[in-house]
Amino acid sequence: MNREQEIEDFLKAIESGFSGLNPKTFWPLNAGQIDSYFDVDEALDMYYRLVKLKEKFNIKEISDLMPPPDVIRIFLQHNAIVGLKESKELGIDDVSIKGRVDYILFLFDILKQKVRNYIFCGDGKNLILSQEEVEEILQKSGWNKPVDEKEKKKVAFLNAMGNNLAYTLFYDTFVTGGFYIHGAYDARDIFGEGAVLVVRDYHDLNPTEIWPDLEMPFSEMKIFVVYKDLYFKLDFMNHPITIDTVSDKLIAYKVFIDDKEIKIDSVDEVIGVLSRLASNQSKKINSLSDLDKVRKAAEISYYLFRNLGKYIGDDWEPPKMIEETIDKFGEKFIEEFRYKEIPDMRHWRRLFDPRDDYN
Known part of the structure; x- marks a missing residue:
């Protein structure tokens, strides 16, 4: 070009x-x-x-x-x-x-x-994984299928709490230093027509070099989510763009803490940690001149x-x-x-x- x-x-x-x-x-x-x-x-x-x-x-x-x-x-x-x-x-x-x-x-x-697509995200995607990597992720068994709206909302709340902590660790200005979103990847071969995989990668939630008193029990969290018929785009600034209620479109998910998969009954504990630390960080930063x-x-x-x-x-x-x-x-x-x-x-x-x- x-x-x-x-x-x-x-x-x-x-x-x-x-x-x-x-x-x-x-x-x-x-x-x-x-x-x-x-x-x-x-x-x-x-x-x-x-x-x-x-x-x-x-x-x-x-x-x-x-x-x-x-x-x-x-x-x-x-x-x-x-x-x-x-x-x-x-x-x-x-x-x-x-x-x-x-x-x-x-x-x-x-x-x-x-990245695997055009670097300015003109197609509304941020593709970091290769097609082979995507297929490997999708083909692994053990995907959690939400049984009700409560479970869908819990996964959405986990996303929100992860976002909140990243904001308080890296400010609005540098938030992708703590987490970024990539995808949407084609998931229809495994999950049917209209299915896409989106990855929320909280890649640095324990930056003790800048926050030595953080006391965070884990460093990374990855949330793999599969949506059905979701309008979803990402721009160059990693802003998600949608006209849908995202949680309504959730059909499968996996959550990993420091590369170890956790189940839904452990999510409340993780949410509690994220919420507590985000609150502490927010108070700490607001107290600064x-x-x-x-x-x-x-x-x-x-x-x-x-x-x-x-x-x-x-x-x-x-x-x-x-x-x-x-x-x-x-x-x-x-x-x-x-x-x-x-x-x-x-x-x-x-x-x-x-x-x-x-x-």
Whole structure:
């Protein structure tokens, strides 16, 4: 495909994703309030890390060091492009337009290594598993078939509680650092016409490197759900889109905690753990000052790429200069990005276009 077209498709995905967002509702702060304190530092850090790695490794090897695809997508929606533009505007580093474009296309190429469909989810799918992997999952026996509406709602509530905990661990802004959804995969060969498999992957629910007092009894939860005749799409931002009541369409499911399958009679206990920890986390974060929320956000953002930092031999934690920026500007950006009006789509499109210096 033409590389210019890829950029256009990326911008369409941004427009589509941002069209349903209200930055006034982001918890505990919106992306502008958070990212402004470290967008330049993180953008330049990642840019030069990847430029250096390209000299020694091929795309597959670099991809293996990178986080899941929906974490990379978060980076593209936040600091990858905007931070490089800001660095130029501030006179800190002048990465050229060509340099920005080449860099973003390289991030697209990394995404292509990690997903099985078009990376911008224009088809409404986020396919991470191969067809062989999907078939292996579907063909295994022991699928739970909900016996009534109560059981269906319990599975839906488990999803909701997992989501809530991930939000309190990674904020709205970086939530795919804790969980993401992939699919929908064709399941009709096993479950009949109109059946699809959706996977909710809570891949990091015990990030003790950023929350050392968490006391979480497990690290991962995967929920495999099969729906019948469900209208279901995922966008580039991993937002699920449906016009149906999802639980009504559930026909089969499996739940795994740290790769061990659990049955429905254990779900209440898991829900209790998730609910309790989400409540504790919410109280903890709400008790922080706004600038301490920013400090924690910087820690979360850098944590998402910890494996890359560890491989290179660096400490993955945010550099000291971010603390200096917070001390220097105080609550300036907190107030500046307290949106009174929601920006229009042209703003978002230009902001994330690597060919445009608009910032």
